[in-house]
Amino acid sequence: MTDLRSAPPPALRDDDHVRGPVDATLVTFYADFTCPRCALAHERLTRTGARVAFRHMALRAKHERAVPAACAAEAAAAQGAFWAFCDALYADQGRLDDPHLWAHARSLGLDVERFDADRRGDDLAARVQRDTREALAAGATTTPTLFAAGIVHPGVPDDGWLARLGYDGVVRLPKTSKEAGDAERRARPRSKENFI
Amino acid sequence: MSPVVAAGEPAPEFTLKKEDGEPFTREDLADRTTVLVFYPTAFSSVCSDQFQIYEEVLEDFAAAGATLCGVSCDQNDSQVAFRESLGVTIEQLSDFEPKGAATKAFGAYFEPTGVSNRALVIIGPDQVVQWSWEGEHSGTLPGANLIFDALASP
Numbered sequence: 001m002t003d004l005r006s007a008p009p010p011a012l013r014d015d016d017h018v019r020g021p022v023d024a025t026l027v028t029f030y031a032d033f034t035c036p037r038c039a040l041a042h043e044r045l046t047r048t049g050a051r052v053a054f055r056h057m058a059l060r061a062k063h064e065r066a067v068p069a070a071c072a073a074e075a076a077a078a079q080g081a082f083w084a085f086c087d088a089l090y091a092d093q094g095r096l097d098d099p100h101l102w103a104h105a106r107s108l109g110l111d112v113e114r115f116d117a118d119r120r121g122d123d124l125a126a127r128v129q130r131d132t133r134e135a136l137a138a139g140a141t142t143t144p145t146l147f148a149a150g151i152v153h154p155g156v157p158d159d160g161w162l163a164r165l166g167y168d169g170v171v172r173l174p175k176t177s178k179e180a181g182d183a184e185r186r187a188r189p190r191s192k193e194n195f196i
Numbered sequence: 197m198s199p200v201v202a203a204g205e206p207a208p209e210f211t212l213k214k215e216d217g218e219p220f221t222r223e224d225l226a227d228r229t230t231v232l233v234f235y236p237t238a239f240s241s242v243c244s245d246q247f248q249i250y251e252e253v254l255e256d257f258a259a260a261g262a263t264l265c266g267v268s269c270d271q272n273d274s275q276v277a278f279r280e281s282l283g284v285t286i287e288q289l290s291d292f293e294p295k296g297a298a299t300k301a302f303g304a305y306f307e308p309t310g311v312s313n314r315a316l317v318i319i320g321p322d323q324v325v326q327w328s329w330e331g332e333h334s335g336t337l338p339g340a341n342l343i344f345d346a347l348a349s350p
Binding site for chain 1: 242249251252260339
């Protein structure tokens with residue numbers, strides 16, 4: 001039987017991409033790098049310093065570069081640069097062709113040859129598809145869809161929704177990829193926790 | 197406004213128009229499981245999300261033995277343009293003329309605005325309604341998970 005029957009989003013996994021203060025409310029952010037609404041949501045989550053777990057919701061019909069961009073982010077993650085790559089893609093909306101992806105990888109100091117081989121691998125495609133199918137099983141109906149504190153939020157979160165989660169401040173963004181990487185490592189979960 | 201047809205009711209007699217201009221009637225429901233996806237209008241953003249989500253898991257619907265069809269009161273050409281703009285393959289059925297007649301037969305017509313309500317109807321090979329869903333308002337979007345839940349129910 002299909003894995004698409006209703007199910008809550010899975011608990012945090014070791015391979016999830018997580019950043020933000022460990023003691024803050026976790027926001028599970030299902031998103032697509034080609035989606036302008038996701039870019040806005042990403043900006044708001046980042047600006048407020050939210051603790052975020054990024055998961056892919058890359059719909060093939062939505063944009064022909066949705067899955068390739070998601071796989072590229074996973075390839076960057078294999079070199080410890082998921083969030084830096086994620087920030088770079090959202091800051092450069094609409095430029096998602098291969099040369100743009102290579103340029104981002106190069107600017108972040110990644111091994112571009114390895115990045116390019118990794119992003120085409122079946123394992124990363126399967127990872128992206130896993131996240132997407134789990135989003136649909138959880139009832140996601142649009143990009144982005146956020147889950148936090150037992151609440152599902154379709155679309156871009158507004159200040160009120162973020163404030164209810166305790167995110168009403170403005171924090172400084174990491175200025176360098178190293179700084180972002182350090183923050184990412186600090187935010188890794190120490191134990192399993194429930195998402196909703 | 198009558199409620200959408202309920203589980204256990206026989207599918208009503210109706211005629212919709214397929215993309216090739218041929219009629220789609222109650223007889224076409226025989227020997228297959230059909231999911232009729234009633235939606236208000238082509239090119240609305242919510243409808244766009246709905247079909248792209250269903251398209252993502254179309255192979256899973258097929259594996260579950262179900263065929264999805266979009267139904268609206270738009271003219272065929274508008275539906276096809278909408279479908280192609282979304283990059284989806286889900287067949288579209290038009291209820292344009294006489295306007296909304298089939299949609300009314302299924303209880304999915306929204307009189308105040310003259311369009312279909314957002315509704316789902318699963319009809320079994322015996323032409324009996326297996327399950328139905330109707331949104332509180334047209335902005336309420338049913339996830340693919342709800343259809344898979346219904347298809348998995350005995």
